[in-house]
Amino acid sequence: MARAITTQRKTINTLFAWAVGLIIFFPILWIFVLSFKSEGDAIKAPFEVLTSAWTLDSYATVQDRSDYFKHFWNSVTIAVGSTLLGILVAVPAAWSMAFVPSKRTRGILMWMLSTKMLPAVGVLYPIYIGFIKLGLLDTRIGLVIVLMLINLPIIVWMLYTYFKEIPGEILEAARMDGAGLREEVMYVLTPMAVPGIASTLLLNVILAWNEAFWTLNLTAAKAAPLTAFIASYSSPEGLFYAKLSAASVMAIAPILIMGWFSQKQLVRGLTFGAVK
Amino acid sequence: MGQIHLKQVTKRFGEVEVISPLDLEIEDGEFVVFVGPSGCGKSTLLRLIAGLEDVSGGHIMIDGQDATEVPPAKRGLAMVFQSYALYPHMSVRKNIAFPLRMAGLDQAEQNRRVEDAAKVLNLTDYLDRRPGQLSGGQRQRVAIGRAIVREPAAFLFDEPLSNLDAALRVGMRLEISELHKRLSTTMIYVTHDQVEAMTMADKIVVLQAGVIEQVGSPLELYRKPRNTFVAGFIGSPTMNLLEGAEAAKHGAATIGIRPEHITISTEVGDWEGTVGVSEHLGSDTFFHINCPAFEKPLTVRASGELSLKYGAKVMLTPDLQHLHRFDAQGLRIE
Numbered sequence: 001m002a003r004a005i006t007t008q009r010k011t012i013n014t015l016f017a018w019a020v021g022l023i024i025f026f027p028i029l030w031i032f033v034l035s036f037k038s039e040g041d042a043i044k045a046p047f048e049v050l051t052s053a054w055t056l057d058s059y060a061t062v063q064d065r066s067d068y069f070k071h072f073w074n075s076v077t078i079a080v081g082s083t084l085l086g087i088l089v090a091v092p093a094a095w096s097m098a099f100v101p102s103k104r105t106r107g108i109l110m111w112m113l114s115t116k117m118l119p120a121v122g123v124l125y126p127i128y129i130g131f132i133k134l135g136l137l138d139t140r141i142g143l144v145i146v147l148m149l150i151n152l153p154i155i156v157w158m159l160y161t162y163f164k165e166i167p168g169e170i171l172e173a174a175r176m177d178g179a180g181l182r183e184e185v186m187y188v189l190t191p192m193a194v195p196g197i198a199s200t201l202l203l204n205v206i207l208a209w210n211e212a213f214w215t216l217n218l219t220a221a222k223a224a225p226l227t228a229f230i231a232s233y234s235s236p237e238g239l240f241y242a243k244l245s246a247a248s249v250m251a252i253a254p255i256l257i258m259g260w261f262s263q264k265q266l267v268r269g270l271t272f273g274a275v276k
Numbered sequence: 277m278g279q280i281h282l283k284q285v286t287k288r289f290g291e292v293e294v295i296s297p298l299d300l301e302i303e304d305g306e307f308v309v310f311v312g313p314s315g316c317g318k319s320t321l322l323r324l325i326a327g328l329e330d331v332s333g334g335h336i337m338i339d340g341q342d343a344t345e346v347p348p349a350k351r352g353l354a355m356v357f358q359s360y361a362l363y364p365h366m367s368v369r370k371n372i373a374f375p376l377r378m379a380g381l382d383q384a385e386q387n388r389r390v391e392d393a394a395k396v397l398n399l400t401d402y403l404d405r406r407p408g409q410l411s412g413g414q415r416q417r418v419a420i421g422r423a424i425v426r427e428p429a430a431f432l433f434d435e436p437l438s439n440l441d442a443a444l445r446v447g448m449r450l451e452i453s454e455l456h457k458r459l460s461t462t463m464i465y466v467t468h469d470q471v472e473a474m475t476m477a478d479k480i481v482v483l484q485a486g487v488i489e490q491v492g493s494p495l496e497l498y499r500k501p502r503n504t505f506v507a508g509f510i511g512s513p514t515m516n517l518l519e520g521a522e523a524a525k526h527g528a529a530t531i532g533i534r535p536e537h538i539t540i541s542t543e544v545g546d547w548e549g550t551v552g553v554s555e556h557l558g559s560d561t562f563f564h565i566n567c568p569a570f571e572k573p574l575t576v577r578a579s580g581e582l583s584l585k586y587g588a589k590v591m592l593t594p595d596l597q598h599l600h601r602f603d604a605q606g607l608r609i610e
Contacts (some may be wrong), residue, residue: 005314085523113309119530167359167361169357169358169359170361170362170364171350172328172355172361173330173357173361173362173363173422174363174374174519175327175347175348175349176326176328176348176349176353176354176355177349177354177374177375177378177422177426178375178378178379178426179348179349179374179378180349183378188363191365192363192364192365229413
């Protein structure tokens with residue numbers, strides 16, 4: 001029998017859920033509102049902010065002062081580049097861990113995950129020095145490499161869980177049918193894992209897009225992505241709420257839109273294996 | 277050609293020896309069945325022949341060539357798996373064509389062979405469906421189709437019918453036997469079901485704990501089991517194996533007598549007993565008779581016409597010509 005819930009109870013629960021949702025969403029909503037206000041109106045009391053005039057001035061100023069599209073392209077290159085490079089490395093790694101595991105596979109997987117528990121700032125100094133010596137500082141390729149390495153454990157783990165779901169007998173059948181390793185991965189494993197690979201791609205593009213620590217520390221002007229673009233508006237000489245908000249909206253809009261359209265894939269990716 | 281010789285083939289997983297050094301000769305065109313209880317190593321042996329597992333020792337010769345180190349793709353064998361192992365993202369046509377595509381055959385030749393196989397297996401109407409849209413029997417036929425088109429040296433079947441329901445299983449059993457008659461290609465078939473083994477095989481290999489207990493034709497195994505294990509495993513219902521004074525009377529540690537070799541009577545006979553459970557199959561009836569002389573009840577096969585009440589007193593007479601005698605080690609005494 002399904003659990004009985006009274007209508008009254010249901011209404012209270014729904015209201016409560018909406019309230020929590022709104023509180024979580026409020027900062028983003030407020031940034032959105034402020035981005036359409038003048039600098040003078042943006043610092044007024046909340047109610048006055050809402051009733052003041054709406055304007056696109058902040059967006060125009062932001063685009064004028066710092067080239068949005070340059071940062072946008074940097075973000076795209078770094079996010080997509082690091083994800084694709086990561087997949088290229090992770091597919092063979094996950095394949096071998098899922099289908100030819102050794103005694104140490106479990107340990108390697110845990111060790112890889114443990115690197116995510118290390119505070120990033122702990123390795124900032126050696127990486128920074130390394131970047132200077134290698135001439136990678138403030139280059140997109142440098143960031144692509146660093147973000148790929150940072151997200152690699154997650155990519156490998158996700159692909160590993162997907163691959164584990166594929167019955168080994170199907171791959172053995174492919175081997176019996178005359179497929180070599182390359183054909184087996186190309187024609188059988190990868191097409192079967194497409195939903196998994198797609199959600200891994202999506203999640204990692206988002207993670208790389210939002211990554212701020214490394215992008216802020218390893219770039220100056222040339223390779224700076226949108227995270228650095230936002231940060232440049234929180235300046236010591238006083239805050240410009242409206243412009244900062246406009247910059248933030250411009251930075252998060254693309255990934256938000258992408259996330260919205262691919263939410264089904266994303267949810268499936270994040271909960272994969274939890275329910276059969 | 278499809279001649280497969282195993283020479284001292286051994287398989288160990290770590291410290292555990294799952295296949296003890298073993299010799300076996302499978303001749304071209306033979307239908308060989310590996311049968312044994314679960315865990316006896318029959319599937320492992322098949323996988324060793326396929327190349328899906330590496331041998332720990334010994335050699336596998338296919339058509340006179342040492343194939344021990346040859347990868348599965350190059351052995352020229354085709355395998356049908358228990359789970360069918362079809363490619364779920366491909367249509368039936370593409371599934372069947374996959375091995376041909378891997379072999380680099382041109383499109384026209386691929387199509388011709390796929391259509392031929394589909395005709396043989398009654399799959400023509402399903403060629404554009406995905407495996408998910410097929411029934412269990414149809415999926416199994418696709419798996420067989422995928423094996424046929426390669427024109428392999430030998431077919432390997434790993435318990436191919438165990439996922440099917442009873443009625444379908446009998447049908448598919450006939451289809452596979454029919455296929456063997458038509459293609460005359462070597463087939464190696466793994467099953468735990470001794471009825472499948474008896475009905476399909478030219479040669480049965482009985483395995484237990486990684487050791488071959490006996491190799492022979494179904495009737496050889498039935499008539500002359502080499503030991504008590506084979507005697508008890510082959511035949512349904514199983515042979516009555518009796519120990520004690522009655523066995524000693526025949527100069528053996530154990531005697532075996534099949535249910536059809538015992539006559540049942542209400543008046544005269546050698547062994548006295550009472551009727552237990554009766555199983556009526558229509559044509560035959562199996563009576564389980566409790567005899568004070570033996571620990572376990574005896575199974576007796578009688579005509580379907582005969583009807584005996586539970587608890588009725590009966591007399592049993594074994595047909596001494598068909599009595600099997602085994603020594604203390606369980607080996608047959610001739």
